[in-house]
Amino acid sequence: MKKIGVLTSGGDAPGMNAAVRAAVRCGIDRGMEVYGIKRGYEGLLDGEIVNMNWQSVGDILQRGGTILRTARSSRFMEDEWVQHGAKMLETFGIEGLIVIGGDGSFRGGAELAKKGISVMGVPGTIDNDLAYTDYTIGFDTAVNTILGMITNIRDTSSAHERTTIVEVMGRRCGDLALFAGLAGGADVTLVPEMECDLSEICRRVLEGQASGKLHSLIVMAEGFNMDAAELAKTLEEMTGREARTVVPGYIQRGGSPTEKDRRLATVMAAKAVELLYNDSDSKAIGVSAGELIEMDLVEALQVKPVFRADLYELANILGKGK
Numbered sequence: 001m002k003k004i005g006v007l008t009s010g011g012d013a014p015g016m017n018a019a020v021r022a023a024v025r026c027g028i029d030r031g032m033e034v035y036g037i038k039r040g041y042e043g044l045l046d047g048e049i050v051n052m053n054w055q056s057v058g059d060i061l062q063r064g065g066t067i068l069r070t071a072r073s074s075r076f077m078e079d080e081w082v083q084h085g086a087k088m089l090e091t092f093g094i095e096g097l098i099v100i101g102g103d104g105s106f107r108g109g110a111e112l113a114k115k116g117i118s119v120m121g122v123p124g125t126i127d128n129d130l131a132y133t134d135y136t137i138g139f140d141t142a143v144n145t146i147l148g149m150i151t152n153i154r155d156t157s158s159a160h161e162r163t164t165i166v167e168v169m170g171r172r173c174g175d176l177a178l179f180a181g182l183a184g185g186a187d188v189t190l191v192p193e194m195e196c197d198l199s200e201i202c203r204r205v206l207e208g209q210a211s212g213k214l215h216s217l218i219v220m221a222e223g224f225n226m227d228a229a230e231l232a233k234t235l236e237e238m239t240g241r242e243a244r245t246v247v248p249g250y251i252q253r254g255g256s257p258t259e260k261d262r263r264l265a266t267v268m269a270a271k272a273v274e275l276l277y278n279d280s281d282s283k284a285i286g287v288s289a290g291e292l293i294e295m296d297l298v299e300a301l302q303v304k305p306v307f308r309a310d311l312y313e314l315a316n317i318l319g320k321g322k
């Protein structure tokens with residue numbers, strides 16, 4: 001394979017730039033021409049395809065966001081546009097594509113693969129919701145960003161003896177809430193994968209209050225089936241303590257990637273290049289038990305998520321008031 005392309009798609013994630021850098025430089029190092037495709041599949045359809053050189057990815061390793069920019073493409077959900085995308089790659093002589101993104105981006109890649117393009121999926125999303133891999137690029141940075149906020153929130157919550165609900169991103173996956181709740185010492189962690197009713201949440205907060213806790217901290221995933229503002233109102237009424245909500249929103253998506261995200265991004269993208277160089281079939285690159293793995297792209301999308309119930313139990317045990 002002589003010419004390959006790289007794009008970032010869907011929600012941006014810290015570490016995407018590190019993956020782009022490794023893809024471009026490893027490709028050039030193997031004697032291939034590497035093209036950057038702007039704005040994900042949208043840019044592919046519009047022919048926004050530029051040749052990348054060693055220096056075009058200089059000084060980006062430490063930056064959040066993505067220099068290639070990103071988009072969610074509704075056009076690419078339709079077969080005729082996928083066909084158009086494949087034609088566009090053919091026009092540029094690009095035989096292999098590295099897609100850095102989440103499950104929607106991988107699905108787009110799998111459709112392109114059906115049209116004869118070799119597609120390597122590199123998991124980039126803060127949500128950690130691709131079940132075939134233990135971690136996605138950006139997740140570690142986002143968890144650490146949330147932890148930083150929780151640390152600040154603890155101070156002010158204790159000073160005012162308040163309950164604070166921190167609603168974090170994650171779409172339908174509770175991993176951001178779970179990992180931040182566990183490491184941030186939340187009193188209650190709420191995730192879409194596990195039920196917890198209002199009376200149980202109130203009981204937990206009251207128990208903490210009775211045991212002398214100065215504040216209550218609830219970390220709630222956005223996919224949990226309750227509205228944070230309504231929960232705060234109910235808790236105020238039932239516990240007599242003021243309650244506040246904090247929604248960090250897009251702050252979770254930005255920022256300089258952690259060492260773990262830079263490393264994951266670098267080794268995964270390097271692997272993707274190696275597979276393209278060896279004319280491999282389409283694959284998803286991931287990490288399992290600390291080791292790099294590769295799996296057929298379509299099969300990877302079919303892996304069922306397994307929620308870390310052990311970590312959830314532990315987080316909630318440690319958050320109890322006694």
Ligand code: F6P
Nearest residue numbers: 011102125126127169170171253
């Ligand atoms: O997939 C990443 C993510 O940040 C989710 O956690 C969140 O639900 C969603 O993207 C927000 O999407 P948008 O950027 O389109 O508002």
